[in-house]
Amino acid sequence: MELHELNKLRWHCTRRALLELDITLGRFLDNGFNQLTEPQVKTFIDLVAMEDHDLWALISGKVDAEDPVEIEVIAAIRKH
Amino acid sequence: MSIPVHKYDVVIVGAGGSGLRAALQVAEAGLKTAVLTKVFPTRSHTVAAQGGVAAPLGNVNEDHWMWHMYDTVKGSDWLGDQDAIEFMVRKATECVVELEHYGMPFDRLDNGKIYQRPFGGHSQNFGEKPVNRSCAAADRTGHAMLHAMYQRNVRANTQFFVEWMALDLIRDDSGAVIGVTALDMETGEVSIFHAKAVIFATGGAGRIYASSTNAFINTGDGLGMAVRAGIPLEDMEFWQFHPTGVAGAGVLITEGVRGEGGILRNADGERFMERYAPNLKDLASRDIVSRAMATEIKEGRGCGINKDYVLLDITHLPPETIMKRLPGIREIAIEFAGVDPIQTPIPVVPTCHYQMGGIPTNYRGEVVVPQNGNPSTPVTGFYAAGECACASVHGANRLGTNSLLDLLVFGKSAGESVVEAIKNGLPLRPLPDNAAAPSLARVKRIDTQENGESMFDVRAAMQRIMQLNAGVFRFGDDMKQGVKEILEVAERVKKVGIKDKSMVFNTARVEALELENLIEVAKATMISAENRKESRGAHVRDDAPDTPEHPNGRDDPNWLKHTLWFGSDNHIEYKPVNLIPLTAPSVELKTRTY
Ligand SMILES: Cc1cc2nc3c(=O)[nH]c(=O)nc-3n(C[C@H](O)[C@H](O)[C@H](O)COP(=O)(O)OP(=O)(O)OC[C@H]3O[C@@H](n4cnc5c(N)ncnc54)[C@H](O)[C@@H]3O)c2cc1C
Numbered sequence: 106m107e108l109h110e111l112n113k114l115r116w117h118c119t120r121r122a123l124l125e126l127d128i129t130l131g132r133f134l135d136n137g138f139n140q141l142t143e144p145q146v147k148t149f150i151d152l153v154a155m156e157d158h159d160l161w162a163l164i165s166g167k168v169d170a171e172d173p174v175e176i177e178v179i180a181a182i183r184k185h
Numbered sequence: 186m187s188i189p190v191h192k193y194d195v196v197i198v199g200a201g202g203s204g205l206r207a208a209l210q211v212a213e214a215g216l217k218t219a220v221l222t223k224v225f226p227t228r229s230h231t232v233a234a235q236g237g238v239a240a241p242l243g244n245v246n247e248d249h250w251m252w253h254m255y256d257t258v259k260g261s262d263w264l265g266d267q268d269a270i271e272f273m274v275r276k277a278t279e280c281v282v283e284l285e286h287y288g289m290p291f292d293r294l295d296n297g298k299i300y301q302r303p304f305g306g307h308s309q310n311f312g313e314k315p316v317n318r319s320c321a322a323a324d325r326t327g328h329a330m331l332h333a334m335y336q337r338n339v340r341a342n343t344q345f346f347v348e349w350m351a352l353d354l355i356r357d358d359s360g361a362v363i364g365v366t367a368l369d370m371e372t373g374e375v376s377i378f379h380a381k382a383v384i385f386a387t388g389g390a391g392r393i394y395a396s397s398t399n400a401f402i403n404t405g406d407g408l409g410m411a412v413r414a415g416i417p418l419e420d421m422e423f424w425q426f427h428p429t430g431v432a433g434a435g436v437l438i439t440e441g442v443r444g445e446g447g448i449l450r451n452a453d454g455e456r457f458m459e460r461y462a463p464n465l466k467d468l469a470s471r472d473i474v475s476r477a478m479a480t481e482i483k484e485g486r487g488c489g490i491n492k493d494y495v496l497l498d499i500t501h502l503p504p505e506t507i508m509k510r511l512p513g514i515r516e517i518a519i520e521f522a523g524v525d526p527i528q529t530p531i532p533v534v535p536t537c538h539y540q541m542g543g544i545p546t547n548y549r550g551e552v553v554v555p556q557n558g559n560p561s562t563p564v565t566g567f568y569a570a571g572e573c574a575c576a577s578v579h580g581a582n583r584l585g586t587n588s589l590l591d592l593l594v595f596g597k598s599a600g601e602s603v604v605e606a607i608k609n610g611l612p613l614r615p616l617p618d619n620a621a622a623p624s625l626a627r628v629k630r631i632d633t634q635e636n637g638e639s640m641f642d643v644r645a646a647m648q649r650i651m652q653l654n655a656g657v658f659r660f661g662d663d664m665k666q667g668v669k670e671i672l673e674v675a676e677r678v679k680k681v682g683i684k685d686k687s688m689v690f691n692t693a694r695v696e697a698l699e700l701e702n703l704i705e706v707a708k709a710t711m712i713s714a715e716n717r718k719e720s721r722g723a724h725v726r727d728d729a730p731d732t733p734e735h736p737n738g739r740d741d742p743n744w745l746k747h748t749l750w751f752g753s754d755n756h757i758e759y760k761p762v763n764l765i766p767l768t769a770p771s772v773e774l775k776t777r778t779y
Contacts, residue, residue, distance in 0.1 A: 109689035116692050120224050120402045122232030127401040128434055128521065157232055158325055165516045
C-alpha cells in the first residue's frame with residue numbers, strides 16, 4: 106500500500122463516530138494490519154466503510170460475521 | 186501564490202446534528218450552502234448518542250414546557266440563561282415533530298405516538314416526580330437523526346465538502362466574519378471559502394483530557410479558530426464527567442454495573458465508598474462517586490504505577506450474572522482494559538463526557554462578544570450552534586438528552602437568523618488581501634519545523650495535566666500548578682514538527698493542526714477553572730465546600746456570572762447571567778438538591 110493510501114485508511118479508522126472503533130481500529134492498523142493477506146486487506150477496507158454501530162456489533166461479537174474472510178479479519182482485529 | 190476561492194451565501198463548518206439542522210434551514214430557503222466536514226456526515230460524533238432527545242410532548246405522562254424549563258435551569262445550577270432556556274424548551278416539540286416528518290424512525294407507543302422514556306433530572310410539576318421526556322430511536326437515536334437530516338440536505342442541494350478541515354476564520358477590517366480557510370485532505374491544498382455568513386457546528390473538545398468518552402474527532406477546532414480570531418470562550422471551566430470510564434481508553438462502563446453489585450476499590454483493596462457514602466456506598470449519585478474516586482487518587486491510594494485509577498470489582502459476581510445482566514461489559518473490559526472482569530477488576534477513572542461552555546451566542550445562534558459596554562454584541566456574519574456553542578442553556582451542568590435538543594433548536598435558529606440577515610441585505614464583503622496568510626503560515630511552520638517536538642508527546646502531556654489538575658474534583662493548588670504547566674505545554678505546541686511532509690492525506694499534519702486547537706481549549710479550561718473560586722454544577726472545588734452560608738459551595742453574590750476567557754492575553758471578563766425568561770416567570774434562585 107502506498108503511503109497516502111495507508112494515511113487515508115488511518116483517517117478512516119481513527120476518526121469514527123464511536124470511540125470504541127477509533128481505539129480498536131487504530132490499534133489494529135499499528136499491530137496486525139501488515140500481516141493480512143491481500144483478500145483480507147480488501148475485506149478490512151470494506152469493513153472500515155461500514156456504519157459505526159454495525160461494525161462495532163461485529164467486532165464486539167454482538168453479531169456474527171458470515172463471510173469466511175470477514176470472520177478471519179474480525180478475529181484478527183479482536184486479537185490486537 | 187494564488188489560492189482557490191469558493192463563493193457561497195453560507196458556509197457551515199460541521200455536519201453533526203447541529204450543522205445538518207442549520208444547513209437544512211438555509212439550503213431550503215434557497216441559499217447557496219456549503220458544509221465542510223472532517224469526516225463523512227454520518228461519521229460525526231452525534232452518532233454515538235443513544236439516550237435520546239428531550240421534548241415535553243407529554244405522550245406517556247403529562248408534561249409542560251415550563252416543567253422542562255425548570256429542570257434545565259435547576260440542572261444548570263442557575264448559570265443557564267433563562268431566555269435561551271425558555272426558547273429551547275418551547276421549540277422542542279416543533280423540532281422533534283419536524284424530525285419525525287423528515288423520516289426519523291422514533292420508537293412508538295401502541296397509539297402511534299412517539300414513545301418517551303424517563304431520564305435523570307427530568308421531572309413533572311417542578312421537581313415533583315420523574316417524567317418520560319426522552320424520545321429515542323432504539324439505541325441509535327443520534328445515528329437515525331443524522332441519516333434523516335443528511336438525506337433531506339441532499340434533496341435541498343446542500344453541497345458537502347467531505348474530508349475538508351477548516352483552518353481559520355476570515356474577518357475583514359470591520360470585524361465581520363466573511364469566510365474560512367480550509368485544507369482539502371485529499372490534495373493537501375488550502376482554499377478560501379468566501380461567504381456572507383459562517384455557521385460553526387464543530388462539536389466538542391473532550392480530547393483535551395487523558396480520559397474522555399469522546400471520539401478522537403472532538404478536538405475543539407471551532408473553538409480554536411474562534412480564539413485565534415479574537416473571540417472569547419464562555420464558561421469553559423464547566424465539563425461534565427462520568428464516574429466510570431475505562432482508565433486510559435475512556436470507553437464508558439454503564440452505571441448498571443454498580444447496580445448489579447459492582448464495588449469500587451482503591452490500591453489497598455478497600456471498598457472506599459463506605460467512607461464517603463455509608464448508606465448508598467457504590468450506588469451514590471454520579472458526582473459523589475466521581476469525587477470520592479478523585480480524592481482516593483489525589484491522596485495516593487490510586488492503583489497502578491502512576492497510582493492514577495481505581496478498580497471496579499465484579500469478580501465476586503457469578504459469571505452467569507455478568508454474562509446475562511451486563512452484556513457487552515465483559516467485551517469492553519477485555520478489549521479496552523485487557524482484563525477479564527470475571528477474574529480481574531476493571532481499572533476506571535472519572536471521565537470527561539460533555540463540554541458545557543463554548544463560543545458565546547444568544548438564542549438566535551448569533552455569536553456575541555463584549556463591545557462598547559454591551560456584553561453581548563453580535564459579530565456580523567458569525568453564528569454557532571451545538572456543543573461548540575454556549576447559548577447558554579446548559580450553564581454549569583447539562584441534563585441528559587438536552588444536548589440533542591440543543592442541536593436541533595439552535596441549529597435551526599442559527600439557520601433562521603442567517604436567512605433573515607441575508608434577506609435584509611447582509612452582503613458578500615470583499616476579501617482582504619492575504620486572507621489565507623495566517624493559515625498558510627501555520628501549515629508551513631509545521632512542515633518546516635526543525636528538531637520539532639513530537640505531536641504525540643505534547644498532546645499526551647496536555648491531556649495528563651488537564652486530567653490531574655482540572656478533573657472532576659478540583660484543588661486550588663493543583664489548578665494554580667495546572668495553569669503554569671499548561672502554559673508551558675502551549676509553548677511546546679508551537680514547536681511541534683512532523684516527519685511526513687507528503688501532501689495527500691497527511692494525517693500527521695492534520696493532527697498537529699488539531700493540537701493547535703486543543704491547546705486553546707485546554708488553556709481556556711484551566712485558567713477559567715482556577716479563576717472561579719466557588720463550586721457550581723460540574724465545577725467542584727475542595728476549597729469551596731458545602732456550608733450553611735454557601736450550600737454546595739455556591740456563591741451567588743460573587744459568582745452568579747458567566748466567564749469569558751480571551752486567548753490573546755489569557756485575561757478574563759464576566760457577563761451577567763440572564764435570569765429573565767422571554768415570557769415565563771423567572772425560575773428563582775434555590776439550592777440545587779435532588
Ligand atoms: C458517548 C456519548 C453519548 C451521548 N449521548 C447523548 C444522548 O443520548 N443525548 C444527548 O442529548 N446527548 C448525548 N451526548 C452528547 C451529544 O451527542 C453531543 O453533544 C452532540 O452530538 C454534539 O453534536 P454537534 O452537532 O455539536 O457536533 P458533532 O456531532 O460532534 O459534529 C461535529 C462536526 O464538525 C465537524 N468538524 C469539526 N471540526 C472541523 C473542522 N476543523 N473542519 C471541518 N469540519 C469539522 C466534524 O466533522 C463533524 O461533522 C452524548 C455524547 C457522548 C460522547
